[in-house]
Amino acid sequence: MDRILECSDLHKTFGERPAVRGVGFHIGLGETYGLLGPNGAGKTTSISMICGLLARDKGSVTVAGKPVDIDTVDAKQAIGFVPQDLAIYPDLTARENLVFFGRLYGMDKASLASRVAEVLEVIQLSERADDQTKEFSGGMKRRLNIGIGLLHKPQLLVLDEPTVGVDPQSRNAILSSVEHLSEEGMAVLYTTHYMEEAERLCDRVGIIDEGAIMAEGTRRELVRLVGQRDKVMLGAVGHLEPVASAMEPIEGVDSASVYDGGIEVIAESAAQLLPQLIGAAAAHDVAIRSVDISEPDLEAVFLHLTGKALRE
Amino acid sequence: MRGAWVIAMKDLKLRIRDKSLLIFGILVPLALTLILSQIIGPALEGDFSPTYGLVDLDRGPVGAAIADAIESQDWELIRYDSEAAAQAAVDDGELSAAFVVPDGFLAATETGEAIHLGVVGNPDASISTLIAESIATSFAARVEAVQLAVAGGIVSGLGDPQTLAAEAQALAAAPDVVRVVASETGSRQLDAISYFAVGMATFFLFFTVQAGVVSILEERQDGTLVRLLTAPISSMTVLVGKSLSSMITGLLSVFVLVVASTLMLGADWGGPVGVVILSVAGVLSAMAVGLAVASVARNAEQAGQFTSIIAVVLGLLGGVFFPLAQTSDTFATLSSLSPHYWLLRGFGDNAGAGSLIDVVQSASMVVVFALVFLVIGFARRHQLGAAR
Numbered sequence: 001m002d003r004i005l006e007c008s009d010l011h012k013t014f015g016e017r018p019a020v021r022g023v024g025f026h027i028g029l030g031e032t033y034g035l036l037g038p039n040g041a042g043k044t045t046s047i048s049m050i051c052g053l054l055a056r057d058k059g060s061v062t063v064a065g066k067p068v069d070i071d072t073v074d075a076k077q078a079i080g081f082v083p084q085d086l087a088i089y090p091d092l093t094a095r096e097n098l099v100f101f102g103r104l105y106g107m108d109k110a111s112l113a114s115r116v117a118e119v120l121e122v123i124q125l126s127e128r129a130d131d132q133t134k135e136f137s138g139g140m141k142r143r144l145n146i147g148i149g150l151l152h153k154p155q156l157l158v159l160d161e162p163t164v165g166v167d168p169q170s171r172n173a174i175l176s177s178v179e180h181l182s183e184e185g186m187a188v189l190y191t192t193h194y195m196e197e198a199e200r201l202c203d204r205v206g207i208i209d210e211g212a213i214m215a216e217g218t219r220r221e222l223v224r225l226v227g228q229r230d231k232v233m234l235g236a237v238g239h240l241e242p243v244a245s246a247m248e249p250i251e252g253v254d255s256a257s258v259y260d261g262g263i264e265v266i267a268e269s270a271a272q273l274l275p276q277l278i279g280a281a282a283a284h285d286v287a288i289r290s291v292d293i294s295e296p297d298l299e300a301v302f303l304h305l306t307g308k309a310l311r312e
Numbered sequence: 313m314r315g316a317w318v319i320a321m322k323d324l325k326l327r328i329r330d331k332s333l334l335i336f337g338i339l340v341p342l343a344l345t346l347i348l349s350q351i352i353g354p355a356l357e358g359d360f361s362p363t364y365g366l367v368d369l370d371r372g373p374v375g376a377a378i379a380d381a382i383e384s385q386d387w388e389l390i391r392y393d394s395e396a397a398a399q400a401a402v403d404d405g406e407l408s409a410a411f412v413v414p415d416g417f418l419a420a421t422e423t424g425e426a427i428h429l430g431v432v433g434n435p436d437a438s439i440s441t442l443i444a445e446s447i448a449t450s451f452a453a454r455v456e457a458v459q460l461a462v463a464g465g466i467v468s469g470l471g472d473p474q475t476l477a478a479e480a481q482a483l484a485a486a487p488d489v490v491r492v493v494a495s496e497t498g499s500r501q502l503d504a505i506s507y508f509a510v511g512m513a514t515f516f517l518f519f520t521v522q523a524g525v526v527s528i529l530e531e532r533q534d535g536t537l538v539r540l541l542t543a544p545i546s547s548m549t550v551l552v553g554k555s556l557s558s559m560i561t562g563l564l565s566v567f568v569l570v571v572a573s574t575l576m577l578g579a580d581w582g583g584p585v586g587v588v589i590l591s592v593a594g595v596l597s598a599m600a601v602g603l604a605v606a607s608v609a610r611n612a613e614q615a616g617q618f619t620s621i622i623a624v625v626l627g628l629l630g631g632v633f634f635p636l637a638q639t640s641d642t643f644a645t646l647s648s649l650s651p652h653y654w655l656l657r658g659f660g661d662n663a664g665a666g667s668l669i670d671v672v673q674s675a676s677m678v679v680v681f682a683l684v685f686l687v688i689g690f691a692r693r694h695q696l697g698a699a700r
Contacts, residue, residue: 051542071546081542087535089322091329103318104543148539 001031004078004156004187005042005050010212012045012058016033018047021211027156032178032188034202036195036298038118038308042211042311043191044084051081059167064155078107078152089133094125097133098151105152115151118182123147139170146174150181155180158189162241163197175200193300196202207302214305222301228256235262235290246280253277262290270295272308314544319553320560323524335567337520340510341512342572345505345579362440363388365398365410365432370417374429374451378411381447392551395430400665402432408440409433411448442639502660506580509573510659511632513566514652517622518598520565524558525602526619531613541568555599562595582662586671590658593678597651600682626650651678 005312008024018290020042021082035043048054050061052068052075061068065117066075088097095116102112120126123143133141142162149157159178178201182188192198198205206216216227234242240258247256247265252273253264263281267273270293303309318336327333366389369373390407392398398410412430413593420427431443432446483688502510529548531537542549570587573579581587601622609615630652631637635648647653657672 018328027558047647053541070549072543073546076544079542081539083538085535087328089534091326092322096325100318100322101539101543102316104540104545106314106544123408186494 003027004029004190005033005063007046007050007061008059010046010049010061011057012049012054019211020056020261023208023211023213025202025213025216027187027189029155029187030182030185031201031203032182032190032201034198034205035189035191036193036198036205036210036302037208038193041067041193041208043193043208044160045211046208047189047191049100049162051079051158052076055190057310069112069263077152078155080149080157081150081161082149082157082159082162085162086141088141088144088148089191091132093130093132093212094120094147095129095198097144098148100231101148102151111127115153118301119147119151122150124173126284131239132184138165139167139173142166142174143177146177146275154186156187156189160191162190163192195302205298207298207305209302209306215301219298222298223296225301229266229268229296231294232267232270232274232277233262233290233292234265234277234281235292236286236288237261238286239284240286243281243286246284247277250276250280313549315543315549316553316556319540319550320556323527323557324556324560327524332523333404333520333565334562336516336523338572339560339569340349341509341516341565341569342576344510345482346577361387362389362408362443363406364409364444364639365390365392365401365439367392367395367398369395369415370413372413374417375411375413378413378447380430390533399432400480402434405434407432407434408524408531409444411444411446412589428581452540455492502656502663503580504657505551505573505577506663507578507656509569509577510581511627511652511654513569513573514594514613515623515627515632516651516653517562517566517594518601519620519625521558521562521595521598522602522605522619523616524561525554525558526606526609526615527597527610527617528554529609531611538669551603553601554594557598558602562598563591566591566594578665581659582664582671583668586668587664589671590662590678593658593675594651594655594683596687597682598623600685600689602683605693607692627652629653630657651681654678654681 003026005025005027007026008021010020011018012020015077022045023042025033035046035110037043042053045054048067049056051060052061052070052072055070063075064078066072067080068079089100090101098116098119099112102116107115117126120129123146125140125144125147128136128140133144135146146159151158162178163174166174175197178188178190182201182203188201190197190201191207200220204216204218205222207214207222208214215222217225239262244256244258244263247253247263250267250273255270256263256265258264265273265277274291274293278288301311315432322430329557360421364387366375366379366382368379371590379389379391390401392401392410395410395412398412400409402410410430410432414430417427417429417498427450429448429682431441431444433444528537531540537550541547570579570581570591574581602619605615605622607662609618627633627650629643630650631647632652638642654674654677658678661670661674
C-alpha cells in the first residue's frame with residue numbers, strides 16, 4: 001500500500017508541559033486511520049504538526065513524499081483539513097466559501113465551478129448554495145466545513161473531531177460521507193474521542209493518551225493485544241453441567257461455566273461460534289432461550305491500557 | 313501573489329457586504345467634515361478677526377511697526393494711552409490682546425539694558441493671544457540681535473555709537489519678521505472645509521485600514537485562519553493579502569472622500585499627483601500600525617481597543633480636529649511624531665503654495681513612520697498564526 005502520510009517521533013512542548021511525546025504512524029492510500037483518545041490527549045496538537053500549522057520541536061512529517069513544515073507550500077496541496085471548529089465565512093454563501101478556498105488551492109475557474117457543484121451535491125447543500133451560511137443550521141455548517149476540505153480532492157483528508165456537537169442525523173451523514181471517501185481511495189486521518197466512530201470508520205486505530213500513542217492496530221489486533229475475549233451469556237434451564245462440558249472443547253472457546261439461569265462462555269469471536277454452542281446445547285436436549293454477547297471494545301482496550309475511561 | 317489577491321478580494325467583498333467601509337470610510341468622515349467646518353471653521357479662516365490694542369508709551373518706530381503688522385492683516389487695532397486702560401479693555405472682552413511698548417524701549421536698544429515688550433492676553437481668545445505673543449517675541453528677538461550687533465560694532469570700532477544706534481533703531485523697527493511668519497503660515501493654510509475634509513479622511517483612514525489588518529485576528533478567533541494556513545500558501549501570503557485589502561479599502565475611502573468633499577462641499581485637496589502620493593503614504597502608515605498592533609494583541613477585541621486609542625491619540629496630536637501644533641513648542645514637537653500632522657501639512661502644501669517637493673517631504677515622514685511599524689508587524693508575523 002502506498003503511504004500517503006508518514007510521521008515519526010513528533011514532539012511538542014508548551015512551556016513546561018509536554019503535549020506530544022514521540023507520536024508516529026503512517027497512512028496508506030484508501031486507508032482510514034483513527035487517532036482515538038480523550039480530550040487533551042494530544043490529538044489536535046499532533047494533526048496541527050502534520051498539517052504544518054504548528055512548528056514541532058522534533059520529528060518529521062511527509063505527505064505524498066513531500067516534507068511538511070511551517071510555511072510548506074507544496075505538500076499542503078495534498079492535504080485537506082477539516083478543523084474541529086467551524087471554519088467558514090458566515091457572510092459568504094456556501095458557494096462563495098467553496099469558490100474562495102478552491103481558488104486558494106489554485107483551482108482554475110472552469111474546473112472549480114464543476115467541482116463546487118459536485119461537492120455541494122455530496123454535502124447535500126445544492127439547494128442552499130447561494131444562501132449566506134449564517135442562515136444555516138449547525139449540521140449544514142458542519143457539512144460545508146467538510147465540503148471545503150474535500151474540494152480540491154486531497155490525497156489525505158484530515159478530520160479533527162468533525163462530529164463534536166452535531167445532532168445524530170447529521171452525525172450519521174458525516175460518518176457515511178467519510179466511509180465513502182476511503183472507498184474512493186482517499187486516505188483519511190480521523191481524530192475522535194468517540195469509540196463507536198473509530199470502530200465504524202477506521203481500518204487502523206492509534207490509541208493516544210497524554211501525548212503518546214499507547215497502542216496501534218486494527219480493532220481486532222488491539223483487542224487481542226490486551227487479551228480480551230467475548231463473553232456469551234446463554235440463557236437456559238435444565239441439566240446444564242454436561243452442556244458446559246461439551247462446549248469447552250470447541251475451538252475458540254476458552255471456558256464454559258454454569259451460572260444461575262444459564263451458561264457463561266468466554267471465547268474469541270463468539271458470534272462465529274454461536275451455531276456450534278447452540279448445537280451443543282441441542283445435543284443435550286437443552287433449549288437456549290436468550291443469547292447476550294459482550295464483545296470487548298476499544299473502550300475496554302483504552303481502559304486496559306491507561307487505567308481510565310475514554311471520556312474521563 | 314495569486315493567493316494574496318484571492319484573500320484581498322474576499323476581504324473586500326466582506327467589507328462591502330457588512331457596510332463598514334461605506335459607513336466609517338465615507339459617510340461619517342464626510343458628515344463630520346461638514347459639521348466641524350461649520351462649527352470650528354470660522355475660527356480657523358476668514359472669519360477670524362481679532363481686535364488688538366496698542367499702548368505705545370515709547371511713541372517711536374517699534375509701536376508703529378507693530379501697528380503696521382496688525383493692520384496689514386486687516387485686523388482691528390485700537391490705541392490706548394495707558395496699560396491700565398488696555399488691560400480693562402482686555403478684561404471686558406473688547407480686545408483679544410494688547411501690546412504694551414514701554415517708554416524708552418528703543419533707547420534701551422542703544423544701551424543694551426533689559427526692557428520688556430508686553431502682551432496682555434485674553435484667556436477666552438487663546439489663538440489671538442498666541443498670535444500677539446508670537447509677534448512680540450519676533451520683535452524682541454530682533455531687538456536682541458540688533459543690540460548684540462551694535463555692541464559688537466562699537467567694540468570693533470566699525471563706526472561711531474550714534475550712527476550705529478540710528479541704524480539699530482531702523483533695523484529693530486523693521487516689521488519684516490512678522491511678514492515672514494505670515495507668509496510661512498499662508499503657504500500651508502487650508503480653508504476650513506478642506507482642513508476638516510483632510511483631517512477627517514486621515515482620522516477615519518486609520519480606523520478603516522486598521523480594521524482590515526486586524527481582521528486577521530478575527531479570522532483566528534473564527535477558525536478560518538487555521539484553514540488559510542493549511543492551504544498551499546505561506547503565512548506571508550496571508551499577511552500580504554490582508555495588507556492588500558486594507559490598502560485597497562483605504563485608498564478607495566480616501567479617493568471617494570476627495571471626490572465627494574470636492575464636489576459636495578467645495579474642498580480643495582490640491583493637485584492629483586500630490587493627493588495620490590499622500591494618500592498612499594497615509595494608507596501605508598495606517599496599515600503598518602494595524603499590522604504591528606495585530607502582532608502584539610491577544611485577540612481581536614484587544615486589537616480593536618489598541619487601534620482605536622492609537623488612531624485617536626495620533627489624530628488629536630496630528631491636529632485633525634484642531635491645529636494643536638500651533639499652541640506650543642511642546643505640542644509642535646509631539647505633533648510632528650504623528651503621521652496625521654505630516655499628512656495635513658502635505659495636503660496644505662498641495663493645496664496651497666507648496667511645491668511637489670514639499671508634498672513628497674511630508675509623505676516621506678509618513679512613510680518613515682510606516683516603516684518602523686511595518687518592521688515590527690512583519691517580524692512578529694508568526695504570532696498571528698494559530699497557536700504558534
